[in-house]
Each structure stands twice: as structure tokens, then as C-alpha cells.
Amino acid sequence: METEVKAVCVSEKRGTVKRPVDSAVFLQDYGIEGDAHAGNWHRQVSLLSWEKIQQFKESGADVAYGDFGENLVVSGFDFRSLPVGTRFICGDVVLEMTQIGKECHAHCQIYHRMGDCIMPREGVFARVVSAGVIRPGMEFRMTDPEENRPLRAAVITLSDKGALGERTDESGPAVSKRLTGAGYRVEEELLLADEQKRIETELIRLSDGRQLDLILTTGGTGFSKRDVTPEATLAVAERNAPGISEAIRSYSMQLTKRAMLSRGVSVIRGSTLIVNLPGSPKAVNESLDCILDTLEHGIRVLKGTAAECAAQIRPVQ
Secondary structure (H helix, E strand, C coil): CCCEEEEEEECCCCCCCCEEECCEEEECCCEECCCCCCCCCCCCEEEEEHHHHHHHHHCCCCCCCCCCCCCEEECCCCHHHCCCCCEEEECCEEEEEEEECCCCCCCCHHHHHHCCCCHHHHCEEEEEEECEEECCCCECEEECCCCCCCCEEEEEEECHHHHCCCCCCCHHHHHHHHHHHCCCEEEEEEEECCCHHHHHHHHHHHHHHCCCCEEEEECCCCCCCCCCHHHHHHHHCCEECHHHHHHHHHHHHCCCHHHHHCCCCEEEECCEEEEEECCCHHHHHHHHHHHHHHHHHHHHHHHCCHHHHHCCCCCCC
């Protein structure tokens, strides 16, 4: 099957249609030079399958390269079927896929014209690992995700006052520090208000689109009517993992009887483990004291790579 770059597209301003160019410079950890979507984030470069565009055209759509907001149109790949972490090589450029699909907040011109757009469900995003130049016609190769890469995590802090800037968040940074110290790569740190639908949306995006290994939430697990983190977590769950939250409550009960008032839950969505933690820095650290050393093994089992953990355990002589 032919695998090559069909088009390279850029736009100088966000919200405008991208236009094809003869070549583009890809900058490490930044994106395409001169493109409005480049920057220090995970969606530096967008990719779309040439075959998916052709299928869309067969439905009667009159579209040109760049109309979907894609940077690279490439033949020979069903990008959505590939796992996050897949790497692509084109000349000197190396890209690492970071997200599948995206939520479309403001429908594009194509959607308004056709009633559909393939980019939110078929497009993928990548970061630039190695710099170089890409031109149409160049070969585009795929490699598997990097072996033994760190487990990838996100931290979500739920706080109405924090989201409004009325209070400094300390629990989220405390969680990120502990995860980083344990060898995780913290991909995203979010501070959200206690709004159930928004929490659900972010949990789904981080689990399905970014395919993270672990999501830890902090806050929103008490008895207040605004504390809806457990409800949002259960709403997106595919399987329950109650032992983790039971262990946290049991451990914390030895320190304070108020631990019984925590409603935090632990669930699995796809290959992502989601665990609710309390909202205070002290309670967060106590909870992580209880579970952090064991979580990696559970995640490895979930990912089907538990043998890597078991190999590190020496038998009793």
C-alpha cells in the first residue's frame, strides 16, 4: 500500500482554513513553523487520512486539502485505529501521536454545508519529536510506540473557587509531584469547576482520545450538593475497581474518622484507571501513601504487560 504525504497545510490564524504549501519546517516540541496551532502542547500537528477524505468526497462534498483543519494528509493509514504513542517518520521528522479525535465546539463550514465533518472522529494529533522538513510526495513510515515508556497520567482538580481564581489549588500540584516522583509522565493538569457534564467530558477525552494510563481526580467527593466527582466518574465507567477506594478509606480511617465521609470511587474505562482522591493536600498525600506503590502493577495488568512488573520481583531464596 502506498504511504506518502499527499499535502502539507498551514494557517497563520486560528479559526481560518489551512492552505496547502510546497514544504513546511517542523520544529521539535513546537510544531510547524508559522502555523497557528503550533506551541508547547500535545496537539502540535494534526493528521488526516487521504482515504477518509476521498470517502467523504464520494458523499458529494466539495473539499480541498486543509479544509478540515489538517496539517498533514497522508495515504495508507487508518490513523484512528492506531494506538496513542505510535510514531511516524518522514525524512528527518519524527512525530508521536498524542490524541485521537477531538470535540468540535464550533462547527466548521464543512459541517454547516454537509451536516458532517470527519476531522473530529478521524483526525489525530501529534507532537514533534525530531525536527526537519516535510514536502508532499515524501514517504511516511510508522513505528510502534516506544518500548518501556513511562506510564502516562493526568490530574484533575475539582473546585468551584479554584476554577474562579478565588483560591490557590495545592492538592493538584501535590498529586503531580508524587506521580512524577514515582516515574509517571503527567500529560495534563486541569482545574475544573464542580460541573458533572464537564467532568464527564474531560474523563472521556483523557481516556479515549489521549488513552492515558491513569487519571487521578482531587476534590468533589464529599457530601456537598456540588460534590459530583463520584457521579461523573461512575457515569463514564465501564468497570468498577472498588478495592482502591476501599483501601484509601480504610487507611485514612486510622488517621481520622471523617474519612468515612469520603464518597470517592475507582473505575476503569478502556485501558485507563480513574481514581478519586480527597480535596486537601494532606488527605491527597495520605491517600497516595496507601495506593501509589501498588497502582503500577494494576495498570500493567490492565494493559496486558504485568510480566514486566513480575520480572522485577525476586523469588524468596
